[in-house]
Amino acid sequence: MHSLLYTHSACLRHSAGPGHPESPARLQAVLEALDHDRFAMLERIEAPRATRAQLERAHDPALVDFVAAAAPVEGYAQLDADTAMSPDSLEAALRAAGAVCAAVDALLDGSASRAFCAVRPPGHHATRDMAMGFCLFNSVAVGAAHALARGLERVAIVDFDVHHGNGTQDIFWDNAGVLYASTHQAPLYPGTGAANEIGVGNIVNAPLPAASSSFAFREICRDIILPAVERFRPQLVMISAGFDAHYLDPLANLNLGAPDYDWITRELVDIARKHAQGRVISSLEGGYSLTALRESTAAHIGALIG
C-alpha cells in the first residue's frame, strides 16, 4: 500500500520566538526519525499552499485576512501570550493546511491510502475566527472540510494531543458530517473538552486527569473513543497527532509512551480498513520533548503505514 509524507521547508523556518517550546527543532526531530530504512517507502512530497477557498471552508475570511496582515517582514509579531509569527510563519501555515488538503486529494483519487503531514505550526487550537495556542490555521479542520467539499459524507477526526482541540470542536460544532473525538488532560489549556460538550452528537470528549497512565488512556479509548468512531462508519479517518501526552513532555502530565501511539494508530487503521477503504491522514500537532517526538512519531508512522 502506498503512503505519502508531506512537508515543506517553510515549516522548519517558522519561529514563534527564541526559547518558545513550539520550535523548529521539533520538526527536525520528526524528520530525523523518519530518515530511516523503515520509512524508505514513504513517498516524500512538497506540500502545496492551501488556497483561500480551502481556508475559508473552516475559517472566517476575517481570520485569513488577519493572519496574512499580521505576518511581520522581520522580527516577531505577537498574536497572543503564546502565539507569535516570524517572517516565514504565514508560508508555513499555508503549507501546513495545504499539506492536509493535498493528502485528502491523493487519498480520494486513490493514489495512496495513508498520509502523514510533518508540518508546523500546529492547528487544532485555531477556531473559526481566532488564531491561538501556537496555531494559526486549523490544518486538519481545513482538510476535513475539503474532504466534505469533495463529496464525503462522514469524516472522523481523532485527536490524541494532550490538549483539547477547542478549534476543531468549534469549527465542526454543528456539523454532523464530522465526528470529532478527543482524549486530553483536564484540567489543562485551553480549558474546553468536558464530556458534556457534544455538539449535535458529533463531538466526543474523553478527558483524563493529570498523572493518568498508559492503561487509563487505552481504557478510555477502548470504552469511548474507538466505539464512537466505529459507530460513525467514517469514510476517511484523520488524526490530530500531538505527542505531548508522552511522559517526557514538559508541558503536560500524562504518562504515555511510544507503544501507546503504536497501539492507538493500529486501532484507527483497523477501523479505516473496515469503513474507509483504509484511508488515514495524520497531521502533526503538539509534542515538546524532542526525544519523545522522535520515538513517538516513529511508532505512530510505523503503525500508520503498516
Ligand SMILES: [Zn+2]
Ligand atoms: Zn498539545
